[in-house]
Amino acid sequence: xxxxxxxxxxxxxxFRRKTRTVLTVLGVVIGxxxxxxxxxxxxxxxxxxxEQLSYMGDLTIIDVNNYGYYDGxxxxxxxxxxxxxxxxxxxxxxxxxxxxxxxxxxYMKMAAGRYVGYVNVIGIDPEVMEPFGFSxxxxxLLQASDRDTIVFGKSVAYDFYNPRMQRNYYYGMNRxxxxxxxxxxxxxxxxxxxxxxxxRNRWQDDTDSTPPKVYDVRGVGILEESNSEKDYSAYMNRxxxxxxxxxxxxxxxxxxxxxxxxxxxxxxxxxDNIEDVESVQSAIQALGYQTxxxxxxxxxxxxxxxxxxxxxxxxGAVSLLVAAIGITNTMVMSIxxxxxxxxxxxxxxxxxxxxxxxxxxxxxxxxxxxxxxxxCFSYLISVGLNHIGAGFMGPGSTSGMSVIPLQLALMAIAxxxxxxxxxxxxxxxxAMKLSALEAIRND
Amino acid sequence: xxKTVELENARKVYxxxxxxxxxxxxxxxxxxxxxxxxxxxxxxxxxSTLLNLMAGLEKPxxxxxxxxxxxxxxxxxxxxxxxxxxxxxxxxxSYNLMPMLTALENVSLPLTFRGVPLxxxxxxxxxxxxxxxxxxxxxxxxMQMSGGQQQRVGIARAFVSKPPVVFADEPTGNLDSKTSLExxxxxxxxxxxxxxxxxxxxxxxxxxxxxxxxxxxxxxxIETILENH
Numbered sequence: 029x030x031x032x033x034x035x036x037x038x039x040x041x042x043f044r045r046k047t048r049t050v051l052t053v054l055g056v057v058i059g060x061x062x063x064x065x066x067x068x069x070x071x072x073x074x075x076x077x078x079e080q081l082s083y084m085g086d087l088t089i090i091d092v093n094n095y096g097y098y099d100g101x102x103x104x105x106x107x108x109x110x111x112x113x114x115x116x117x118x119x120x121x122x123x124x125x126x127x128x129x130x131x132x133x134x135y136m137k138m139a140a141g142r143y144v145g146y147v148n149v150i151g152i153d154p155e156v157m158e159p160f161g162f163s164x165x166x167x168x169l170l171q172a173s174d175r176d177t178i179v180f181g182k183s184v185a186y187d188f189y190n191p192r193m194q195r196n197y198y199y200g201m202n203r204x205x206x207x208x209x210x211x212x213x214x215x216x217x218x219x220x221x222x223x224x225x226x227x228r229n230r231w232q233d234d235t236d237s238t239p240p241k242v243y244d245v246r247g248v249g250i251l252e253e254s255n256s257e258k259d260y261s262a263y264m265n266r267x268x269x270x271x272x273x274x275x276x277x278x279x280x281x282x283x284x285x286x287x288x289x290x291x292x293x294x295x296x297x298x299x300d301n302i303e304d305v306e307s308v309q310s311a312i313q314a315l316g317y318q319t320x321x322x323x324x325x326x327x328x329x330x331x332x333x334x335x336x337x338x339x340x341x342x343x344g345a346v347s348l349l350v351a352a353i354g355i356t357n358t359m360v361m362s363i364x365x366x367x368x369x370x371x372x373x374x375x376x377x378x379x380x381x382x383x384x385x386x387x388x389x390x391x392x393x394x395x396x397x398x399x400x401x402x403x404c405f406s407y408l409i410s411v412g413l414n415h416i417g418a419g420f421m422g423p424g425s426t427s428g429m430s431v432i433p434l435q436l437a438l439m440a441i442a443x444x445x446x447x448x449x450x451x452x453x454x455x456x457x458x459a460m461k462l463s464a465l466e467a468i469r470n471d
Numbered sequence: 472x473x474k475t476v477e478l479e480n481a482r483k484v485y486x487x488x489x490x491x492x493x494x495x496x497x498x499x500x501x502x503x504x505x506x507x508x509x510x511x512x513x514x515x516x517x518x519s520t521l522l523n524l525m526a527g528l529e530k531p532x533x534x535x536x537x538x539x540x541x542x543x544x545x546x547x548x549x550x551x552x553x554x555x556x557x558x559x560x561x562x563x564x565s566y567n568l569m570p571m572l573t574a575l576e577n578v579s580l581p582l583t584f585r586g587v588p589l590x591x592x593x594x595x596x597x598x599x600x601x602x603x604x605x606x607x608x609x610x611x612x613x614m615q616m617s618g619g620q621q622q623r624v625g626i627a628r629a630f631v632s633k634p635p636v637v638f639a640d641e642p643t644g645n646l647d648s649k650t651s652l653e654x655x656x657x658x659x660x661x662x663x664x665x666x667x668x669x670x671x672x673x674x675x676x677x678x679x680x681x682x683x684x685x686x687x688x689x690x691x692x693i694e695t696i697l698e699n700h
Contacts, residue, residue: 377556377584
C-alpha cells in the first residue's frame with residue numbers, strides 16, 4: 029500500500045469521526061499553544077536582555093581592569109600584574125582579537141567663553157577608534173597627527189553651564205534646545221583646576237601654589253549618539269594626554285592617584301564576534317588579568333532566563349502530555365470500534381505494517397493538525413500579549429513580551445506530530461496484532 | 472489435476488476452561504485447481520473452523536495445510552498476510568464492506584493493498600462492478616445498498632485481484648432465496664471464467680447443488696463426499 033493511499037485513508041477515518049477528532053486535536057492545540065507561548069515569553073526575555081545590554085555598550089568588548097589582581101587561594105602570594113604596554117602587546121597576540129585600546133583618563137574642567145563644564149577626558153589611540161565603534165555625527169575622528177584636538181561625546185556639550193547664572197541646567201535631559209556651547213567652533217581651554225571659571229572666593233584662594241596650567245584645545249568632531257558611556261566623555265590623542273598628565277604630575281606632587289605612569293587604568297579588547305568573547309576572555313584571565321565584559325552579564329542573564337524558560341516550558345509540557353494521553357485514548361477507542369474493520373482489512377490482503385502505519389498516520393495527523401492550529405493560535409496570543417504588554421515593557425523595547433521565531437513554530441509543529449506518533453504507537457501495535465478472525469465472526 | 476488446497480490430518484481443538492472442544496477432528500482432503508467445492512454442515516459441525524484453517528486465519532492443532540504447495544500452517548503472521556494478499560479472496564456472510572468507502576473504493580481496496588496505482592485499480596474495480604451488475608452504483612456507499620447489492624460488491628472485491636483461491640463463508644446466509652440464486656450464479660460464473668478455485672461453506676443443501684464436489688461435515692469429520700457432474 030503506498031503512502032499516499034495510507035494518508036488519504038487515514039484522513040478519511042479521521043473525518044468519519046469529526047467530533048472526536050476535533051476534541052482530540054483541541055487538546056493538542058492547547059498543549060502546543062501553552063508550550064509555544066511559554067517559550068516565546070522566555071525568548072522575548074532573552075532578547076530584551078541582549079537589547080538592554082547593547083544599549084550599555086558593545087558586547088564584543090572585553091575590559092581588562094587594573095584593580096590589582098591577587099591570585100587568591102592559589103598560594104602564589106598575591107603578586108600584582110601590571111597593565112602596561114607589555115600587556116597590550118600580549119593581548120594583541122591572542123587570536124580573534126581585532127583591536128586593543130589602552131585607556132587613560134583624567135577628569136578635567138573645560139571652558140568655552142563664559143561656559144564651563146566637568147569633562148572626563150580619555151586618551152585613545154586614533155587608529156583603534158573605528159574598530160571600537162566610534163563614528164562621528166559632525167566633524168571628524170581623531171588622527172594620528174592630532175595634538176590638542178578633542179572629539180566629544182554627544183552629551184558632553186549639554187553639560188556646560190554658565191557659573192554666573194542661576195544653576196538651572198539639567199544633566200543632558202533637555203535636548204530640545206541646542207547645547208550651550210558649540211564644541212566644534214568655540215575656542216576652548218581645559219585644566220585640572222576644578223575652580224577654573226567659577227566665581228572665586230579670593231580670600232580663601234591658596235596663593236602659594238601655582239595654579240595648574242591651562243591648555244588650549246580644539247574640538248574637531250562630535251560622536252554619534254550611542255546611548256552608552258561613550259556619550260559622556262571627550263576623547264583625545266593618547267600621547268597628547270599622557271604629556272599633559274606627565275606635566276600635571278610634575279607640577280603637583282600631591283597627586284597620589286597616578287603614581288605609576290606606565291600603567292593603564294584599563295585596556296579594552298575588541299573581539300571578532302560575540303561567540304569568541306568567552307574564549308578570548310579566558311585567555312586574558314589565564315594571563316592573570318581581571319576582566320569584565322557585558323557578555324558576563326549576558327551569560328548570567330541567559331542562565332536565569334534559561335531557567336525561567338525551563339519552568340515555563342515545563343508547565344506547557346504538562347498540558348501537551350495530557351494531550352498525548354488524549355491521543356492515545358482516542359486511538360484505543362478507535363481500535364475497539366474498528367476491530368471488525370481491521371480484521372476484514374487483514375483478511376482481504378492488508379499487510380501488518382499497513383495497518384500499523386495507518387494508525388500511526390492517523391495519530392500523527394492529529395498531532396500535526398493540532399500543532400499547526402496551535403502555532404497559529406500562539407501567534408495570535410503573542411500579538412495580543414505584545415499589544416497589552418507594550419506599555420509595560422517601555423517604549424525603547426522593540427522585541428515586546430513574546431517572540432515566536434520561525435524555528436520555534438516549526439519545531440512546535442514537528443514536536444506535536446512526533447507526540448502524536450509516539451502516542452499512537454502502542455494502539456497501532458495493538459491494531460496490528462488483532463486477530464483477523466474477528467472479521468469472520470457472524471454476530 | 473493440480474492440487475490447490477490440501478489438508479492432511481488437520482485437527483483443531485479449542486480449550487474452553489477445562490473442557491476440550493474438538494472443532495475439526497481429523498480431516499484430509501484435496502481440492503483441485505478450478506474446482507468448485509462446498510463444505511456442507513449444520514451449525515457447530517466445524518465447517519467454519521475448517522474454512523478458517525484453510526484460509527490461514529487459524530492455526531491447526533495438528534496436521535498440514537497446503538495451499539498452492541505452501542505450508543500455510545507454518546507461516547508467520549506477516550507471511551500469511553502477504554500470502555493472503557497474493558492468493559486468497561474472501562466473501563463474507565455479512566458482506567463486511569467498509570462503511571465509509573464507496574462501492575468502487577471497496578472493490579479496489581485489495582488492489583490498494585497491493586499498491587496498484589489509482590487509475591489502474593479504479594478501472595479494474597469499475598469493470599468488476601459492471602460484471603456483477605452494479606455499473607450504476609459505483610459511488611454508492613454500503614448503507615445505500617440492499618443486502619444483495621452489498622454481497623455483489625463483496626464478490627467483486629473478492630475476485631478483483633484474480634486470486635487463485637476464493638473462500639466464501641455462508642455467502643447467502645443473510646439473503647433471501649431469489650437473491651441467493653443470483654449471488655451463487657455470479658460467483659460460479661466468475662470462478663469458472665478464470666479457472667479459480669472456489670470453496671463455499673454453507674448449511675443450505677440447495678446451495679451445494681452448484682458445487683462440483685460437496686463435503687458433508689459432521690462433528691469435525693467428513694461424513695460424505697458427493698460429486699456432481
